[in-house]
Every structure is written in C-alpha cells, then in structure tokens.
Amino acid sequence: MNQQALSAFIWSVADLLRGDYKQADYGKVILPFTVLRRIDCVLAPTKQAVLAEFEAKLAAGVNPDPFLFRKAGQTFYNTSKLDMRTLIGDPDNIAANLYAYIQGFSEDVRDIFERFEFATQIDRLAKAKLLYQVTEKFARVDLHPDKVSNMQMGQIFEELIRRFSELSNETAGEHFTPREVIRLMVNLLFVEDDDILSKPGVVRTIYDPTAGTGGMLSIADEYIIEHNDKARLVMNGQELNPESYAICKADMLIKGQDVSNITFGNTLSEDGHADAKFDYMLSNPPFGVEWKKVEKDIRAEHEQKGFNGRFGPGLPRVSDGSLLFLMHLISKMRPAADGGSRFAIVLNGSPLFTGGAGSGESEIRRYVLENDLLEAIIALPTDMFYNTAISTYVWVLSNRKPAHRKGKTQLIDGTLFWQKMRKSLGSKRKEIGDADIVTLTRLFGNFTEAQIATLFDANGKEVGRRMVHKGEFQPLPPEGGKIKLAPLSRIFPNDAFGYRTITVERPLRDEQGNIVVGTRGKAKGQPQADSALRDTENVPLSESVANYFAREVLPHAKDAWVDEEKTKVGYEIPFNRHFYVFQSPRPLEQIDSDLKQVTGRILQMIGELSA
Template sequence: MTITQQELESRLWAAANALRGPVDPADFKTYVFPMLFWKWISDTWVYEREEALDEYGDELDDEIEADFHRFELPPGTMWDEVTATVVNLGATITKTFQRIEKANPKSLAGVFGDASWGNKERIPESALLGLIQAFNQIRLDPSTVSHDLLGAGYEYLLKNFADESGKKAGEFFTPREVVNLLVGILQPEPGESVYDPTCGSGGMLVATINQLRESGKDHRTLRVYGQEINLTTASIARMNLFLHEIEDFEIKRGDTLRAPAFKDTRGAVRTFDVVIANPPFSLANWGADRWAADPRAFCGVPPAKNGDFAFVQHMVSSMNPGTGRVGVVMPHGVLFRGGAEAKIRQCLIKEDRLEAVVGLPPNLFYSTSIPACLLIFRERKPAERKGHVLFIDGSARFDKGKKQNVMSGDDVKALIDAYHTGQDPDGEDGTEVRLVPLEEIESNAFDLNMGRYIKVAAEETADLGAALVAYADARQRRIDAESAMFERLAAAGIDLSILEVPDDE
C-alpha cells in the first residue's frame, strides 16, 4: 500500500518530535537522517530480496541475489534485527553503521556521520527508543514510498529542521526559492557537470537534477560534485542524493578554500560546466595566508577578515572554458566595499566575466536578515552582453513570513525570465532590469551598488534594503578612513597605543 506525501511528512515529523526535550532541535538532523537512511536501505533490501525470490524461486543463490541489491547489508545489520536489542542499543547501532559502511566502501564510507549514538547524555535511551518506534510506523521500500516522494519527505525535514534551528540553519540550508532561482538562471543540461564548493545538505545539486526531470530531459547523465567542510552536513548531502535516486555524484569533505578536493592531473582546480553555491557570508578565518601564491587569486588576495571574494575567485577558476557559468549568493557588500575587494571587483569586471547582478529581497536567509544578491559569471558571455553587466532588482518580489520572507514561484519565474530575456518583467524599462555598459560602471569607480544603475523597485523594500546597504557602505568607508588616518599617524611617529580603536572589522 502506497503512502501519501502528507502521511509520510506527518510520520517523519513524529519521528523527529520523539527527540524533543532531551535533544536540542538544532541537533535533530544529526540523528534523524541516519536513522531514516538506514530504515530505507534496510526496507529496500528486503523488498529487493522478495523481487529476487519471485523471479528465481528455489534457483536463487547469493550470486544472483547480489545483482538485485543496490547496497550490501551484512548479516545482523537489518533494522528489525538491531532495533530489537534491549542492552546497549546505542552502541549496537554505532557498530551496525560501521559494518554497513565497511561492506560498501565505495558508496557508503562515512555516510552515517559521527553522531555519538552510545552517549546517553547526548541522546538518552528513551529518546532513541521513541525515534525507533516512530520509524517502525513507516515502511520505506519502493512499493510504499517512491523515490520522488521520499526525496520530497527529506526536503520537508530539512526545511523544518532549518526552521527549528534558527540562525544555525544557514550552515546547511539555503531557501529553496533562492536555489530554484539560481538553477533556473544557470540551466544545467544533460551530460554536464555541476559543482557546489560549499554544498551544505546538497539542495542545489538536487535542484539541478529535479529541473531536468521536470523538463523531461535525461537527468541520469548529469554529473554532480560537492565539497562540504562539516562532516555531519556532508553526510546529510550524500544521503539526500541517494534518496533522490542520483547515482553519479561525489561529495567530499574538507575546506574548499584551504584544500580544494577536486583537482586535475596537473594539481589545478578541476573545471565544471556549472558552478553554484551559497558560501558563508564574510567568513573571517578563511585561510588568507595561503593565497598569496595560489593561482585562484588571479585578481588578488581578499582581506584576511573577509573571504567573500575568495569563494568568488575559486568558483570562477572552476568554470569550464567555453561552457562554464557560475551562480553565487553574496552579501551586498561585495558590490561596493573598498580596499583589496575593490581591486578584485575591478579585475573581474574588466575581464568581462561578470554577466549579471541580481538583487534579492531582504530577510530571506536563516543566518542573516540583510539583503543578498546573486552574481552570475560566464566564461563566454553572449554577444549582446559583452562589455555590459545586466542588473536585475528583485528586492520587492517577496511575501512577508513570520520569521523569514519568502519568494513565490511567480516571483522566481519573473526573475529567471528577466535574466534570460534582459527585459523588465512588468514592461517598465529601467525599473527592475537594465543592461549597463562597462564604461558607465568604470565611471562609478567599478562600484556595483544596485541603486547607481536602476530605479528602486518598491519604497517598502527600499526603506529596509537600501538603508542596510547604505549603512554597510558608510561603515566600510569609515573603516577605510580610519585605516588611512592611523597609517599617517604611525608614519608621523605618533604612539597609537594611546588611542582606543574600535574593533568592528
């Protein structure tokens, strides 16, 4: 008997709620996703065995049956066997996960993460039993839950865990309307490679697959790659892709800026057709000391206390010659900040790789309320856009939510259409969309602040968005002015220790 999406979501959320109280909601994902994944592969293994028996009957042997199974489950690792344990259940689950990973070294090594299942301070046995009992109410084989339904259920949990986690959610979850907007702009095609250097829970990679499926194209030839610094989040991404029936993928754990995991035979960063990411905004400790001789710093080394342009340059360096395109979420500060960032911005603009700047509404993200933007780069821009940058103001396209604002499907489609056509969605030239020549940008000292080039879309958004941007702009100018002043004072031999310098960089 199949299950509806509403029933599945209700039961999955009941499983998560079994942890409520002794486990911090921000940690729900650490425990729920491995259990969900284990239940799925266990139920599916039983289903596959029944299929093999139906087809071969008494002639079935281990060699034939192995062809029916996607994953190998050693004896004693099935869900029903292990969860019946009454002594040291958490420790038994840990050993079970280790055995499953060891039996599937190429596909499942490390997939269950590093949760301390046997630590009763972290997850009391009562909570663990409640989690198991909740999952016992759900059969997760293909006869009950399709891949599409299970993938949607996984996304439902991710969204709810993000809502529960508050600002911490920014580390693993990007609002899906932003993901869909980026994917719709970049339009990955069958046979292409897609790379997310800060992949979080894998949402952007999954969205590229879903877009091809929904458009009737062959998603199976798409190759997806991701790197994620957090072990738990990297594991969640891998489970996410498996549950969405994606086979050809690589998720590697590590620090993309300090140690990029995807290299070619010459040791340079690998290149991809589509590079897409929502990196952490204005990362302070990003590894600037290693970048002076790094080929990725082709436009300069970003400030040690702000890694935004390190991510941008890494992504631009990862574009395939000819077909490469990049879409990256950035804070508005990258559009106008001075110092080293101004030089990098000028370099990128002069190389004519920046194709578009898309302003987003405020308060979309869990980690910050400030408005963000999308920067779109292409290795080869269309002829009509060479020597220009397309500006799109989407700051007014949102609905107010309780905690975060949201963009509707129509809002997302309007901005995607604006990017591909270069036309204002509402037919009012210059109100939301404008193709600006590089000469005009150069006359503004390569400042990309949206308000310099197109009209403000809505007064309500301008009040918040423009005010925040103006504040950030003024703050940066003050910091730059103070730096110049202190350099002159030091050069004049004045003892700066008598001055109190505010540390707000």
C-alpha cells in the same frame, strides 16, 4: 503521508529525547535515524537477493562487491540479515544489533554514519534507555522513494535542519537556500543552453562548493529531467558541516550518483576538486563569515601561486569571505575553447561596493568585469532566508557570453517580486512565486531594459503593476489616479562600474605665503605638496582625467595638480543608486495646511482637557 505530516512525525521523536538531550542536540539523533530508515527502505525490495548473492560469492571465494551492487540495484548494499523491522524484535540486544546492522553496509554508507558520529549516539541512547523507543518509532515510517520522493525527502531534511539550526543559533545563511531561490538560480543557469534542454544523450557536470544537504544539485537535476529526460547531470560538491555532508552523500547515493564526487572539508583551504573544471556551478556561501581560521592557507596560495591559483586577483578583508568563493568558482570554469561555464552564486550586498580602489574587493570586481565574466546581478527581496533578513543578490557569471551580451552587464531589481508567506519560518517571511520566477528569468533571457509601472487610483491606492520594455508605450493611469515608473532591468557597459581615484595635491606654503619648492633629486624646483590639503577624487573610467580635473577641481583650486603616481583604478557596483527614483516632496502649501489641521486638533484636545 504528506511532507508536513512526515516531518512532524519525525520531529515528534524530540518528545522522547526531551530531558535526556538538549534541544540543540536533537538533530544528532533524528537526522541519522532518518537517513538510516530511508536507506533501509530503499534496500528492502532486494534484501533477500543480496543476502543470497553474498553467501554464494563468499563460498566461491570471489569479491562480492560488484555482484552485490548489481543485485541491490543501487550504488550501496547491506549484508546484514537485520533490518530496522527485525531490530525491534529483539529489545534486549538492540544496541549490539544496531551496531552490527550499520557494519553490514558498504563503505560509502558506513562513512555517512561515521560523519554523523552515530556510534556515540547509540551508546548515549542505550544508557538513557531510549534506543529501542527511538528505533521502534522510525521503523514504523515508510520512507521508500515510492512513498516519499527524493524531492520531498530533501525538503524534509531541510525543514529538520532549519529547526535544529534555529535551536542552536547557527550563523545566518549557513545551512541552506530556500527552494524557490534555487529554482530561480537554476532557471538562470540553463535559460540560454539549448543543448542540455533538448538534445538526447547530453552529459554535463555541475558543482556546488558549499553543497549543504545537496538541495541545489538536486533541484538542478530535477529541472533537467523535467525538460530533457535523455540528458544527465553529473553532480559534484563539497561540504564542511559533517551532518549536512552525510545527508548530501546519502541523497546522492540514492540518486545513483558517484558519491566520490561529494567531498568533505573546507572548500577554501582543502579544495576537494583540485584542478577540476565544470560546465555549471551553483553556490550559496555563508553570508559575512570571516575566514581567519584558514587565512594562512589562503594567503600562501595567493602569494605563491598568484593567477595560477584560485585567489590571484586579490583577497577581501578577513571579516567576509564571500568573494573568496566567487574566485574559487571562477577557477573551476571550463575554458571557453572547451565549451565554457556558467555559474550562479548568492551574495549579500557587501561584495558589490565594499573596499576602495586598490583594495582586495575592488581588484576582484575589476578582474571579473575587465575579463567580461559578469552577465547579470539580480536583487532578491529581503526576508527570503531562514536565518537572516538582509538584502541578497544572485550573481550570474559566464566565460561564454553570447555576442549580444559581450562587454555588458545587466542589473535586475527583483525586490518587488514576492508574496507573503502564510506562516513565517524563522526570518523567512516572503517567498518568490512561480510566476515571479518566470518573469525574472525572462528579463534575464531577453536581455532588455525594462521599467515597472505602478498604477494608483484617485485615492492613492495601488491597483496594479505593468512591465514596460524599452520602446513600449507606458500604460495610462486610472481615471483621476496616477502612474509611477521605476527601473526594473538596466544594462551597462562594463567600464560604467570603473573609476580612477586621483590624488589632488595643493602646494605647501611658508609663513609668508610663498610656495615651498624641493631642493633635491626629482623634486628639485618642484612645488612641495601640503599633506593637510591633500584630497582624492573618483573619476569615471569613461571620462578623461584632464577634462574632469579642469571642470571639477581647477575652478576651486587653481594651484592644484594631480599626483599621477598615486592614481588607482577601482570598481564598484552601486546597485541601489542605479534603481533609485527621486520623489519630489509635497508642495509647501499642502504641508502647511496639514500642519495647521494637526495643530488645530491638538489645541482642541488641550482645551477639552482644561475644561
């Protein structure tokens, strides 16, 4: 059974629930039953051996746990004589037997079903006389890893969660990231790391503070296994949503990971990996979600710990917590002397430019750029995510930049690299193809400037695209056609994004037009500033304030001066401005000619109506 057929079969359970459950509550039944059946199938081959070992060790008075793990061949086991197939053999006692079966699991698995609040659903299904039918339906599905791979299982969970989140109108981008976006992020993460891609026996740690169902961690693991099956990734994560956490934990259990590394709770207020450092990190935090609920904890950490905590550089506005996750990841970077770290995070457009000089957002960007942590930002196409169509960007940060990247930041416009989906999924109408992922990864890995040349034929129809790297000759246009060049990859020194906001003062004058001077203290004998004439100017860090002031201000206001005490340093990354290509308007004669033709047609139509 392929993935689509399997997810459709599981979803068909909704037909049984209709009427007794609201649509938004279907997931409370379907998700835990899917996890239960998956675990049931994984343990099936060793079931009898585990039961025999359990009886033997109880009789000997020995703690059976380590022996049962070994017999099960997993990091979990079940000591109940029941399984899902035997459960449906006793319809009259289905609820009691299902409770007993769940209690037979080892502690980590029981925790998963507690997060699902599965006992509540068993009661509810039993009262609705649906428990046997639902159990029987899932017992007929074979979810053993030999039949359904871990990758397929992850995709099934994501598809189900996507449908449930649509029904319950969840916050945009809250649940999970499309697989091709994760593959791009993983490629960017490992592209320059030869050790983990080639050396046997290498062990590295990876962390996702917004783990969801574990999709990012799983795809990173698949990538490493594909390129170096002798390397190992130790997975770590934290998740706030109980159902997503339960699925992630179940997935990690089946993969043989240490599930104590997957913690539950709000990453920003309850760091489940305090003081831990990681080699790699991935994250797709919720877009534009406010952090008012945890504001007290975050402000306390910022004010009391400063740079010894996670939020030393500053705090963004309460309406968008994206940059809090960025700072959280920076705090988890392994020191450069110990090998350093690299991470990729998906953010919306707001963190690029929101907030003027001195604001929390600007100070965070300043910290990132002045400490030379930002390697690249890649703009993704719109309509990439299931719950939102907004513009999104992948930020890649590292404290172990190679020498040729030091002091520089690369911007890549990936908005052209997409293909239309055959069928839209929520707000997701586009996907990044495998070839596009390779292209964007190479642009990042090669660290060169490039342009995209779009070729048009004589009729103005696009007939092809070519990438033109710095120093290469651009292609010739088709006969009678033309070529349009646009920047694709640009490299800037870090200070190109910085500026000084200077305060320009003009003198206060009395009714006779004379300048008013101060009479006391430091202001004595000095011209007083007229607050009504006060203005500000942004001066690039690469330029002298004195030169800028002499060129841009004094010719228009000879009596102006700069109040240096009010000068602030700011940073912003105006991504779109760096990729904007001016297109001159059509010649006026051509526009006039078109207007005359349209006017003529309108007059002709009016004449025909009046006739």
